[in-house]
């Protein structure tokens with residue numbers, strides 16, 4: 001049986017799909033953090049590349065991918081689509097399970113899909129240096145790769161606890177020429193304030209975002225965000241477009257699309273083009289978004305305007321939120337430990353298009369181990385949430401003797417997360433629910 005469905009280099013998508021063209025009503029605008037009035041796009045360009053801000057509010061259905069970005073994408077794209085035949089056999093299920101493998105990128109996750117265009121637009125617009133934050137280090141290493149490829153400087157504020165626990169992600173950022181600081185740091189006012197209160201603060205994504213924004217604002221650098229925003233989800237739509245072509249080669253169409261959501265970018269990138277395509281074909285597809293019970297943003301959070309960061313510097317976004325002061329327990333899926341959600345994903349959850357589900361990390365790792373032992377590929381702890389949900393669906397198919405085609409957004413590999421797998425195998429992973 002065929003296990004791998006590949007596109008050739010010429011079949012790389014040449015444009016991104018913008019769901020804002022197809023929403024019933026426009027998204028609510030971001031608000032100014034001080035006045036709470038709608039923020040003009042011009043105000044956002046103080047922080048972000050102008051082209052990214054234009055894409056943030058664009059209602060064009062398709063946006064061309066610059067040729068230089070396409071060429072960089074071709075280093076790892078189109079990524080493979082796999083049929084999980086060995087997993088299907090292990091589960092003894094009539095379901096057909098496919099996974100779109102974003103672990104094939106140079107840094108091992110989907111994040112390079114937006115890091116490259118963001119660095120490119122900044123380069124073209126004359127930016128000399130970018131600042132950003134990183135939690136587990138996936139975003140920091142992706143942006144460091146992109147900045148290295150395009151020749152701009154990068155300063156990364158890495159959540160202190162991850163900085164200490166993930167020395168190889170830190171080394172990777174430095175290898176690509178990025179400058180890295182443990183957050184909270186002595187470098188910014190925000191960092192110094194936090195350290196004065198609590199010298200032993202382990203840091204959080206919200207704190208690191210505040211520091212990266214302050215650093216950009218006070219030094220004339222620009223800031224770059226790896227998830228949540230509309231333009232980030234836009235850049236990720238290469239995933240869903242490729243998947244549709246690959247499923248066609250496989251001669252199937254997904255009944256269910258499953259992904260994990262931290263800020264919503266990899267899942268958005270996979271499901272938005274499929275949502276559009278399914279509508280055009282008059283097909284019904286179920287979209288399942290998974291998250292940890294330890295950080296239950298879309299299953300338990302409320303929908304309202306909230307800040308993206310701890311120090312209340314970012315624009316306010318209308319989204320699912322657990323509150324910007326929420327500090328999630330230190331689960332291993334660092335990329336899913338965020339209090340907020342992409343406004344696009346929030347809208348689709350509210351409209352009943354996306355079905356949210358939350359899982360405990362012990363159940364998630366248990367299935368991730370089965371996946372690794374059958375398919376061979378080790379899922380990142382974030383990705384493992386999607387894998388677990390898909391396996392639960394496949395087991396349900398087995399019970400009902402029903403064939404469904406399940407497509408997993410496989411956001412990244414877990415090669416830098418082996419300490420989490422060691423903890424699981426040693427029986428040391430704790431339930432948080």
Ligand SMILES: *Cc1c(COP(=O)(O)O)cnc(C)c1O
Pocket residue numbers: 109110111138139226227228260261262263264265266267335336380382383411412413
């Ligand atoms: C960052 C990350 C996530 C979560 O971010 P999204 O924006 O929701 O995609 C998921 N999986 C991996 C491998 C990541 O690096």
